[in-house]
Amino acid sequence: MSMLATEEKLSVTGDRSTPETRIEDGGRRLGLMLTLPAQLLVLFIAVFPLLMQLxxxxxxWSPLDGIGWWQAYELWNNFANYTDLAADSRFWDALGRTALVMAICVPAEFLLGLGLAILFMDNFVGKRLFYSVMLIPMMVVPAVAGYMFFMLFQSGGPVNDIVSTLIGRPFALAWLSSPGTALIAVMIADIWQWTPLMFLILLAGLVGVPEDQMRAATLLGASWSQRFRTIVMPKMKTIIIIALSIRVIENFKIFDTLYIMTGGGPGVATETISVYIYKVTQQDLIWGYVAAIALVILIALSILVSLAISRMNAAKEA
Amino acid sequence: MTAIHLENLVKRFGAFTALKTMDLEIRDGEFMALLGPSGCGKSTTMNMIAGMEQPSGGRITFDGRDMNGVAMGRRGVGFVFQNYAIFTHMNVYDNLAYGLKVRGTSASETDRRVKAMADFLQLTPMLDKPSAKLSVNILQRLAIGRSAIVEPAIFLLDEPLSNVDAAFRAVMRTELKHLQRQFRQTMVYVTHDQLEAMTMADRIAVMDHGVLQQVGTPLEVYNDPVNLFVADFIGSPGMNLLKGTLADSDRGLVIDLGALGVTAPLDPALSAVARTNGVREVVYGFRPERVVLATAGQGLAMPVTFIERIGARTVVHFGDGEQRVKAVFDNDIAVQTGETVHVAVEPRFARMFDAATGVAIREV
Amino acid sequence: MAGISFRNVTKRFGKTLAVNNASFDIQPGEFFCFFGPPLSGKSTVLKLILGLETPDEGEILIGGKPVNRISPADRNVAMVFQNLALFPHMTAGENVRFPLVERKVPEDKIRARVEAVAAKLHISHLLHKPPAQLSGGERQRVAIARALVRDPVAYLMDDPISALDARLREETRVELKRIQRDLGQTLIYVTHDQEEAMSIADRMAIMEEGEIRQIGSPTAIYDTPVSRYVARLLGAPMMNILPAVRGKALEMADGTISLPLEAVPDGAAHVGVRPEDLKVEPWNDARPGRPATVYEIEPLGGYTVVTVDTGAEKLKALMRGQPDIRLESAVALSCNPIKAHFFNQAGEAVSL
Structure with missing residues (x-):
């Protein structure tokens, strides 16, 4: 094939692309000036609340002190909120509990969603119907879902009835009022509600895997699991990171369903960060402290998400 | 190295029949081109050989083994897709290595074979490059290499040259043909370009509207097309086809072409077939390359309407409307637009078709 | 109908020289083709003529008048995009009049113009029919009529038939050329298909990297290319280019071909041999020089492309008919010195 190298240079094909007219530097400056007001506004909306919080x-400061927030400097406390926070075991417990919920719910939702999405890649009778049913949990208002699961997990509720039937003797566990099981019930509710979202996103990803590349891999002798590992997963990297990021962020903020089911109890057994913040704000009214908590969480989440995004960009580069 | 046998193969998509009872034997180590316009059923046939589509009827055997129900991954078939289907998330090396890796070939053996293949296809400089950004010329070689590395018994190619530019296509035609000759793999090549089929294939299967029209070597289908479709589809320009009526003359059987006059007496053997056949309305066919200039009083008198000089050859267009003739000459031909010249074809190069059915009238 | 001229026209996009110091004169009524690889500047030349781009330097003349400062709308140059396909829901006549209706030309003028064009193209009797009822050839004529129904000073076409299949392309280009000749219009045509360019152009310009390398009739450029580059752009298979060594004769391709020194101009470093000029004959030991081996045979029917391996390189020969040549057999190569092309180290053509 000694001719290849020289032939390529001489190749002649359709000439549709011409150098685009470059935007000159002057035009770029004008563009910046025209959009500057809007950019400043966006900056203000995003940055101002942050600065205020800091x-x-x-x-x-607390709204009960009778002075405006801008005069809060009078109540300067030498970073006491941050030192208090470091020593606040209720905060750290809540954070740990939130992390635990996340560590169980997000992978469970991901695996269930992925499994369902793979099932939905094949055709089967009643696919459309199942598809609609699958999406219902996602559309239920979280507060309503909370009441639903509150009813389900009563000691005389349907969950215990089913378990009784299955094991053949009476079973009356007070799910929501025992510290060991309340968190499990809360997690089941979360998984029920959010698996459909994972399913939807991952199905979109699966559909986007080029069919001819899958066929090519099959013809090269790759088994189903090999195709999944070497073609499907790499192609879906970006969408998986997006799906996980959405759920990590959302799950970290888990609140409404949980609060209606358990109110964070019994005791503090299901108290997550959001519930804790809610209680501190609404019941204790120590707003300076709340602001400190919120900032710490924001920073932690930002680091987490930027890590995910850098992974995603690395995946795209490769 | 496998013979492929298609027996009464049928493929229907709902009410539409894409392939009507196809019988074809592809010999061990043969380069077979499936040629035809889009929608003729050639790709459907190939997809069934690969196992990507299931036949609605009939069967496919590889060396006598029935392939019905054998999954596409287990047929030992290499497939080069029209758009190459390169794994865009891998680099060139990993694409080449893929077939070996999934088979569990050892790392050192894989490395050795990938490097040998890369060397052979001149891909060595780009082994580490991500495959998503390569030019089509390179993608094409990569696609061939990726399939060839696992040494499939059967190689299927679906219009692999339709996306590359003209100059590179010419080079690849020669190289693909040479590659196949070296490996002696059974190769099935789908194309709509008669030039590709002519230049590369050992035999061509010409298809139209889901029906196999003719199977033969390139020169067989070129020289002796079985019907008007094949006559027109093969060759560039295609065969000249003029309507006429068989008539007896004192010199033997001739074709009366109406306003153009009568042809030279037909070849005796062809005349004999035509007489027993009893057909009168025929189509007179001859290749543009077979036309020669004759002296006045011989051949057909035709006005020169257009002259195209295309590099090494000159295409001269004669006549107008239904009675048009094209002739290919060397560049030293001395004719001018507007003048009337006499063109003739040696009787042994003249072909004849039944005007009603389009089927060639020839010795069996 | 008008001529179009460029006088030292240069167009830059940032640091890229899209068109560099181009000068040419397209005669009124000429069929003029721009040919070159992608990004060689041919589409930019079209845009400059249309007025979609303004030159950085130099002058553009249409019908002898400078048009640098005249807007595209006032240049009366028609661009025909890739639209040689008919609208199936309109009759042939509606198809032909469509460009005029779109431009809100008065009805009586439309009628006169459509009649005139239809008469020239011999399609007057077809105008009431829908495209589905027309034969392939008639459809082409109608499509061309629609492309030519406006009455501009020149038409520009950018690869207008590349979407058609091979057989229809062959027919359509001939039809287009004949009609252009009948109408006597100036037609400027861009194509990437060398066969198409050679078939239809009266004259053509070969472009490379924004510069015009050669202007002339296709035959003149094919027969006497000014450089190796131009030589390889036209012709299929491409011209064989061989490094040459001076000894007792000019030796090429490992001594498989040689030319007498008296036929070779000074400074010739490479010899170009068109495939049709490379003679391939069975080898016999009585001959001087060395044999080459037949590497591949590609029958085209009327012609046969034979690739021979000389050891140093692979050469292509185009032979008439269906010659009886065997693969792997030894063959003798030769070339008539008159048919050879000579190029110096820089790739420019040199002659005696």
Whole structure:
């Protein structure tokens, strides 16, 4: 094939692409000036609440003090909120509990969603119907879902009835009022509600895997699991990272369903970060402290998400 | 190295029949081109050989083994897709290595074979490059290499040259043919380009509307097309086809072409067939390359309407409307647009078709 | 109908020289083709003529008048995009009049113009029919009539038939050329198909990297290319280019071909041999020089492409008919020195 190298240079094909007219530097400057007001507004909307939060987090300010928030500097407390937070075991317990819920729910939702999405790649009788039914949990208002599961997990509720029937003797566990099981019930509810979202996103990803590349892999002798590992997963990397990021962020903020089911109890057995913040804000009204908590969480989440995004970009580069 | 046998193969998509009872034997180590316009059933046939589609009827055997129900991954078939289906998330090396890796070939053996293949296809400089950004010329070689590396018994190619530019296509035609000759693999090549089929194939299966029209070597289908479709589809320009009526003359059987006059007496053997056949309305066919200039009083008198000089050859167009003739000459031909010249064809190069059915009238 | 001229026209996009110091004169009524690889600047030349781009330097003349400052709309140059396919829901006549209706030309003028064009193309009797009832050839004529129904000073076409299949392309290009000749219009045509360019152009310009390398009739460029580059652009298979060594004779391709020194101009470093000029004959030991081996045979029917391996390189020969040549057999190569092309180290053509 000694001719290849020289022939390529001489090749002649359709000439549709021409150098685009470059935007000159002057035009770019004009563009910047025209969009500047809008950009400033966006910056203001995004940055102002953050700065305000940072400011208040350094003080003992509370709306009950009778002074405006801008005068909070009078209550400057030398970073006491942050030192208190470091020693606040209720905060750290809540954070740990949130992490635990996340560590169980997100992978469970991912695996269930992926399994269902793979099932839905094949055709079967009643696929459309199942598809609609699958999406119902996602559309239920979280508060309503909360009441639903609250009823389901009563000691005389349907869950215990089913378990009784299955094991053939009476079973009356007070799910929501025993510290060991309340968190399990809450996690089941979360998985029920959010698996469909994972399913939807991952199905979109699976459909996007080029069929001819799958066929090519099959013809090269790859088994189903080999195709899944070497073609499907790499192609879906980006969409998986997006799906996981969405659920990690959302799950970290788990609140409404949980609060209606258990109110964070019994005791503090299901108290997650959001519930804790809610209680501190609404019941204790120590807003400076709340602002400090919120900032710490924001920073932690930002680090997590930027890690995910950098992984995603690395995946795209490769 | 496997013979492929298609027996009464039928493929229907709902009410539409894509392939009507196809019988074809592809010999061990043969380069077979499936040639025809889009929608003729050639790709459907190939997909069934690969196992990507299931036949609605009939069967496919590889060396006598019935392939019905054998999954596509287990047929030992290499397939080069029209768009190459390169794994865009892998680099060139991993694409080449894929078939070996999934078979569990050892790392050192894989490495050795990938490097040998890369060397052979001149892909060595880009082994580490991501495959998503390569030019089609390189993708094409990569696709061939990726399939060839696992040494399939049967190689199927679906219009692999339709996306590459003209100059590179010419080079690849020669190289693909040479590759196949070296490996002696059974190769099935789908194309709509008669030039590709002519230049590369050992035999061509010409298809139209789901029906196999003719199977033969390139020169067989070129020289002796079985019907008007094949006559027109093969060759560039295609065969000249003029309507006429058989008539007796004192010199033997001739074709009366109406306003153009009568042809030279037909070849005696062909005349004999035509007489027993009893057909009168015929189509007179001859290749543009077989036309020669004759002296006045011989051949057909035709006005030159257009002259195209295309590099090494000159295509001269004669006549107008239904009675048009094209002739291919060397560049030293001295004719001018507007003048009337006499063109003739040696009787042994003249072909004849039944005007009603389009089927060739010839010795069996 | 008008001529179009470029006087030292240069167009830059940022640092890229899209068109560099181009000068040419397209005669009124000429069929002029721009041919070159992608990004060689041919589409930019079209845009400059249309007025979609303004030159950085130099002058563009249409009908002898400078048009650098005249807007595209006022240049009266028609661009025909890839639209040689008919609208199936309109009759042939509606198809032909469509470009004029779209431009809100008065009805009486439309009628006169459509009649005139239809008469020239011999399609007057077909105008009431829908495209489905027309034969392939008639459809082409109608499509061309629609492309040519406007009355501009020149038509520009950018690869207008590349979407058609091979057989229809062969027919359509001939039809287009004949009609252009009948109408006597100036037609500027861009194509990437060398066969098409050679078939229809009265003259053509070969472009490379924004520069015009050669202008002339296809035959003149094919027969006497000014450089190796131009020589390899036209012709299929491409011209064989062989490094040459001066000894007792000019030796090429490992001594499989040689030319007498008196036939070779000074400075010739490479020899170009068109495939049709490379003679391939069975080897016999009485001959001087060395044999080559037959590497591949590609029958085209009327012609046969034979690739021979000389050891140093592979050469292609185009032979008439269906010669009886065996694969792997030894063959003798030769070339008539008159038919050979000589190029110096820089790739420029040199002659005696």
């Amino acid at each position: 400011y208040i987090s350094l003080t003992d």
